[in-house]
Amino acid sequence: MAYELIEVRTEAGKVGVITLNRPKQLNALNNQLMDELGQAMKGFDADPAIGCMVITGSEKAFAAGADIGAMATYTFADVYKGDYITRNWETIRSVRKPVIAAVSGFALGGGCELAMMCDFIIAADNAKFGQPEIKLGIIPGAGGTQRLPRAVGKAKAMDMALTGRMMDAAEAERAGLVSRVVPLDKLMEETLGAALQICEYSQIAVLAAKESVNRAFEGSLSDGVMFERRMFHALFATQDQKEGMDAFVNKRKPAFRHE
Numbered sequence: 001m002a003y004e005l006i007e008v009r010t011e012a013g014k015v016g017v018i019t020l021n022r023p024k025q026l027n028a029l030n031n032q033l034m035d036e037l038g039q040a041m042k043g044f045d046a047d048p049a050i051g052c053m054v055i056t057g058s059e060k061a062f063a064a065g066a067d068i069g070a071m072a073t074y075t076f077a078d079v080y081k082g083d084y085i086t087r088n089w090e091t092i093r094s095v096r097k098p099v100i101a102a103v104s105g106f107a108l109g110g111g112c113e114l115a116m117m118c119d120f121i122i123a124a125d126n127a128k129f130g131q132p133e134i135k136l137g138i139i140p141g142a143g144g145t146q147r148l149p150r151a152v153g154k155a156k157a158m159d160m161a162l163t164g165r166m167m168d169a170a171e172a173e174r175a176g177l178v179s180r181v182v183p184l185d186k187l188m189e190e191t192l193g194a195a196l197q198i199c200e201y202s203q204i205a206v207l208a209a210k211e212s213v214n215r216a217f218e219g220s221l222s223d224g225v226m227f228e229r230r231m232f233h234a235l236f237a238t239q240d241q242k243e244g245m246d247a248f249v250n251k252r253k254p255a256f257r258h259e
């Protein structure tokens, strides 16, 4: 598939890098962009050479939200029947390999929601996060009212959803929305470094870790702990567990074969 609104490349043959590319609209997310993004992510997820994905935008904007121009004249019937704006978001959620958001500039509305759908966010020091939908007479529609409180707690999530104010990178790090803040000119270096590090590990263990952490957000603590325990037990059936532990015991570097 030829992409028009995203750029797709691989780093070291192992990391799938997707750059949102609608610069004039600050990477506002329309159906075409979301279709392309879903397609690219499914492709990387199915590619055995790829161990991790990165989604990024431009220096000025990761994404400034859903495309307001496209939405402006939609009716309830349009959006409900056509599943506009939010269609294809479940595709992103269903990706099993880790996805890192490398965020610089604005991550607003659907842009903030997209970043939060990634497994973790590394932010440049110029990043700004917000759910400003309230200013448009709507509310977040792609998980913002659900993922933001889980990430930053009720007080800040309510503050952001009700006032529409932005959170800068330092506040986002303090609040737990992002895992690291780095200087803008180091954003891709740091993110690709993290992605390549993940690719070094047993892919089976990586998938199990992602699934297990996600369980923490879906159910009770006791169910989550039991899920983790069973996953932990299951990893003893892999060759990678034998390799990882033998390498440690014999003071050598492990060579995982993802089996």
Ligand code: CAA
Binding pocket: 024, 025, 026, 028, 029, 064, 065, 066, 067, 068, 069, 085, 106, 108, 109, 110, 111, 113, 132, 133, 136, 139, 140, 141, 142, 144
């Ligand atoms: N949709 C469509 N176009 C957008 C856009 C969006 N979400 N955000 C910015 N643009 C466009 C602007 O219209 C402008 O286009 P023109 O040059 O043709 O006029 C261009 O991008 C540059 O934007 P600004 O001139 O406004 O740039 P700025 O630096 O002055 O301000 C900004 C930047 C604060 C991000 C501002 O553009 C802004 O507030 N954007 C809207 C943010 C927003 O409300 N996002 C939520 C959308 S709703 C949503 O996402 C629903 C959901 O949950 C799924």
